[in-house]
Amino acid sequence: MKARRLAILCTHPIQYHSGWFKALAAQPKIDLEVLFCRTATSAEQAAAGFAVEFDWDVALLDGYQYRFLKNIARNPSVARFSGLDTPELLSVIERETFDAVIIIGWHYKSAWQALWACWKTKTPVMMRSDSNLHTERSLAKKIVKKPFYSWFIPKLDACLPVGTWSRDYFLHYGARPDRIFIVPHVVDVDFFRKEAESWRPRRSELRRRWHLVEDATVFLFAGKFIPKKRPLDFVHAIASANSNGNRIMGLMVGDGPLRAACEETVRVTTAPIRFAGFLNQSEIPSAYSVADALVLPSDGGETWGLVVNEAMASGRPSLVSDRVGCGPELIVPGETGEIFACGDTRRLASLLGSYGKQRDRLKEMGVEAEQKTTQHVAAAVRAVISALDAVNQDARK
Numbered sequence: 061m062k063a064r065r066l067a068i069l070c071t072h073p074i075q076y077h078s079g080w081f082k083a084l085a086a087q088p089k090i091d092l093e094v095l096f097c098r099t100a101t102s103a104e105q106a107a108a109g110f111a112v113e114f115d116w117d118v119a120l121l122d123g124y125q126y127r128f129l130k131n132i133a134r135n136p137s138v139a140r141f142s143g144l145d146t147p148e149l150l151s152v153i154e155r156e157t158f159d160a161v162i163i164i165g166w167h168y169k170s171a172w173q174a175l176w177a178c179w180k181t182k183t184p185v186m187m188r189s190d191s192n193l194h195t196e197r198s199l200a201k202k203i204v205k206k207p208f209y210s211w212f213i214p215k216l217d218a219c220l221p222v223g224t225w226s227r228d229y230f231l232h233y234g235a236r237p238d239r240i241f242i243v244p245h246v247v248d249v250d251f252f253r254k255e256a257e258s259w260r261p262r263r264s265e266l267r268r269r270w271h272l273v274e275d276a277t278v279f280l281f282a283g284k285f286i287p288k289k290r291p292l293d294f295v296h297a298i299a300s301a302n303s304n305g306n307r308i309m310g311l312m313v314g315d316g317p318l319r320a321a322c323e324e325t326v327r328v329t330t331a332p333i334r335f336a337g338f339l340n341q342s343e344i345p346s347a348y349s350v351a352d353a354l355v356l357p358s359d360g361g362e363t364w365g366l367v368v369n370e371a372m373a374s375g376r377p378s379l380v381s382d383r384v385g386c387g388p389e390l391i392v393p394g395e396t397g398e399i400f401a402c403g404d405t406r407r408l409a410s411l412l413g414s415y416g417k418q419r420d421r422l423k424e425m426g427v428e429a430e431q432k433t434t435q436h437v438a439a440a441v442r443a444v445i446s447a448l449d450a451v452n453q454d455a456r457k
Contacts, residue, residue: 063091064159069174071138072100073120076366079248082123094126097144097170118341144170150177160184184451186218190363192225209233217451223389241447244436245364252373255345266350270334276309277416280351285316288361299331300409308416313347348374352422356380372433377425396429
């Protein structure tokens, strides 16, 4: 069977998408082209919450076909709706005659330009999103969104939620149940697995670099130091768990507006936590290798939490709050990690204390975690193929 021509519209190259794109491009049933609206500047990366200017230091464009669209926005930006304006999408979609177009999110002008172009050319269009109903929103915002979302979502040829929570979101706004295909978020599992293997022999060296005790159980926080990530919950939990005489330490990787508050709390509580600062994509596997497990205490603003995929691909289990979107998909309590109530630092401290005495068990859970996230890559590809089959059957009618 001839490969189906698939276009994916994306705001800009993102480290969390490249693994999915490469996996799709490797499928003989798919002829993929990714359409980017912009390359994010180092300043835009800092403004997104990283707090430091940088460019990703791994190849984000290898392994698949792509093009950059002409962005005519007066003030180009990946952070504003009007910052991505690519009217050439109509001519591209008309000329290329794609079998389907996947639009990632609808929070930018180019997404609506693509949606309109697909409707105009009768090109099957699919929307991928990780939005869910667990994210806190004002009543006014819910009232405004309901009629509009209930109008356009049922018009989509297929919806591609990343998990069960986002599936419920699409259903809430009227999506056809038989046209929902769960396409989970994935990372480049091979990259993290290989990097973890290369760093493992240097574990003791890494612990000395970050002043971590060799025989301590180390829990990792990795992410932006911003309110939705709740980094202070991690600090308080580590401080509490260690007060009982446990050999527990914390490593915090990242930067952001709450870093100073975390450092001050560490000073006051004498919590055994070390700060590694921002680590780029080629460096972050070293943090996974030095730690025994990841902790992600985020609130409902964490619609997925791809750092969990990274940790699991590196052979590390994860402890996540019950508001983290990937929880229902990736965390099997007692097998690939644990789930605790968001904001319940006492419960988190209890889990840290318990697992702090079970380093061998954490290692076993890490093996199961790696297998789980590997399965998600194949699942993400299968779901896209199923969606393509479904929307193209309609096109032939």
